[in-house]
Amino acid sequence: MSIPVMETTALSKAFRLPGRVEQALSEVSLQVAAGVVTGLIGPDGAGKTTLMRLAAGLLLPDAGSVRVLGHDASRESLAVQSQIGYMPQRFGLYEDLSVMENLDLYADLQSVTPTERLARYEELLNMTGLGRFTRRLAGQLSGGMKQKLGLACTLVRSPRLLLLDEPTVGVDPVSRRELWSIVYRLVEQEGMSVLLSTAYLDEAERCAEVILLHQGRVVGQDRPAAFSEPLRGRSFRVHQPHVLPRRLQSRLARLPDVFDATVQGEAVRLVMQHAQAPRLEGEEWAQAICEAVPPRFEDGFIDLLRGTESLQQNLRPVSHTVPAGKAITVSGLTRRFGDFVAVREVSFDVAAGEVFGLLGANGAGKTTTFRMLCGLLPVSGGELSVAGVDLRRAAATARARIGYMSQKFSLYENLTVQQNLEFFSKAYGLRGAHRRARLEWALDELDLAAFIGAASGDLSLGYKQRLALACALMHEPDILFLDEPTSGVDPLARREFWSHINALADAGVAVLVTTHFMEEAEYCDRLAIMAAGEILALGTPAEVKAQSLGVEGRSATMEAAFIALIEGREVA
Structure with a gap:
């Protein structure tokens, strides 16, 4: 040796x-x-x-x-x-x-x-x-x-x-x-x-x-392989036609004896506490198909770290009624920096209660698009409406309806958790009992109470993420922009984060997210893949896979579809 x-x-x-x-x-x-x-x-x-x-x-x-x-x-x-x-x-x-x-x-x-x-x-x-x-x-x-x-x-x-x-x-x-x-x-x-x-x-x-x-x-x-072997017989794949995978995942996660539930393509991958299949009985599970699958390394990782602990599923982000219909409408959106065109005639829409993913290689134009939609960057051409407001004419009105969580931790690191929450609640104009209620909500729902006096810069990456999300949601926005929110965050924290996102969408909030984790793209209801400022593919995850890999590619990984699209463009 x-x-x-x-x-x-x-x-x-x-x-x-x-x-x-x-x-x-x-x-x-x-x-x-x-x-x-x-x-x-x-x-x-x-x-x-x-x-x-x-x-x-x-x-x-x-x-x-x-x-x-x-x-x-x-x-x-x-x-x-x-x-x-x-x-x-x-x-x-x-x-x-x-x-x-x-x-x-x-x-x-x-x-x-x-x-x-x-x-x-x-x-x-x-x-x-x-x-x-x-x-x-x-x-x-x-x-x-x-x-x-x-x-x-x-x-x-x-x-x-x-x-x-x-x-x-x-x-x-x-x-x-x-x-x-x-x-x-x-x-x-x-x-x-x-x-x-x-x-x-x-x-x-x-x-x-x-x-x-x-x-x-x-x-x-x-x-x-040694980490996953002890879980043999505990892993299953569940598919239910005509049900959004992230909603199926949320329902399955609440079943007895379910240890872990993650979206995987058009289905949900389950890990059970014991070597037995989940009981899918009753009308709500009509047409649901459950099959055993081999364990994988991630199952062993989660099994060792989580124990019997379950993720929070009870985030309640809004108390008001979120308007239905189109939350975001983009048509021919263009942004130039001198002679360089960073975003070229991009068009898409996002409905209230929808999770929409924006994917692309580094430098594809995702963050530039985000910043225009948030009113942080002027538009060079095209039309865009956010929360029913023309962003080119009433940016301040639109910004009051949106929450934004940036790619890098952008809160005040020398302030404590409580001081950051208080600052953002005041910045959003919250006063009196409403402000106190939202501060209490942030500390309780995102499990920040134990760190109330800690400097934000001393928090782990996962807790920085929770604090940033709490600040972005303080004013109960109708639309939430998340720019690579889970970059560098471990799988346990990512699972908890997406349980919060599902709850947001179910409450009617429109969520627009960029991510480099292709597994997370599966949680999106629809997504667009960008390259060099243009949209290469647009649709549900299964539709995007079919566009890049053919009909038989619907069951492939999103990473395979992403690489095929990017490399296909480069060859062309």
Whole structure:
């Protein structure tokens, strides 16, 4: 058996925060095998980033030890750092420097000689597909290209161990696939060892071994298949014709003995508490078809972490009557930035109570479209109506009817949870008893009461998401815009978030959402896929799959349909 490239023994680390101590890692003991990709997964706040920073010699442990490539990372940090590559979540690219200038800077920092870097640059630029963009400023690259440049900068000196902290967060499926191709090429051709943390469980399933952290402790370490094997006989697929999958999912989740329910194409995937099929009896389950399916890695992940805990399903976002009919109407929408056309003659509509998804590769024009619909960006051409109001003539009136949750956490991080809620309630004009009732609603329904005095910047990503959603819903909007709201959030938090979204839609709120999680696109009633500012496909998830893959493709994954559409456009 080969010597592990990384080994921790009873490793512990805590952080002192105002009014409390946050235990990030508690007596963690593990080994990372050489020459393979090892996945590091766990919910928000599990300790994944802390573990990586300790391994890179950037933090000192409170107790225990971490050895990397035979060196003590706390005592011999320079020796460790000379042999590893570390790409943190927010990789430090210099956006006012070009691609080549960024590479040169990191080569200088790692003392790579001019002779050595020529051959290395050629290899890295070919590997990442950035060869045609060496003169482009890093700030002008798409999200996927920035991630690939960050990886290239990490690799200007070939490391023995590569630490990647959620490298595919906020990256579209095509770029995700390209990044994984690069990682496996490094392992196969250069014999590199990789420790990679990820929020995507399908990515973890591709690893040779997976380490699962929860609340700073190792819950399990094994091959991905070993996590799912104990659930054999507990997984089922339920389909009911003429019923929206997200509504079927909501009903199934309330049945006795149902442990987990997720939308999967035109059906719902169930995991039961015990090895028996759900009882679908009575008229409400007419024509429902239930079949057994093999367990998958995600089932094992949820089983280990959730226990018997159920998600909140009782969010009640509005107390007034939401107007029926078309909530959003867009016709020929266009936005130009000088000579560049970011959005070109886009047309669609969204009904009250509908969940509408806007998908696309990085730089497709999704966020630009969002910002125009929210009245945050002027329109260059076309017509758009939001909540029955012409946005080009009465933007302020329309904005009072909408809620907006941005792609990046945009609340005041130095304010507490309560102070943020109070600020936004006042900004939306809430007063007196109504304001007090909405503050109480936010704390109770989104489970924020325990963090009322915590600084928003100290919250985990999942709780930041809850707070941002609470602020966006404070004034009970008729329309909710969600721009990649679950980017980087773990599967448990995503499940809870979508239970809230379903409740919103059932209450009549129109929801317009962008996402890079293709599984989440299945929760949408309808969706549009964009590329280069144009709509490539529009319809229900099944219709979009049929448009891209043919009629037989209706049962394929949304990711396969997305990639086919994007690559088909590039070939054309």
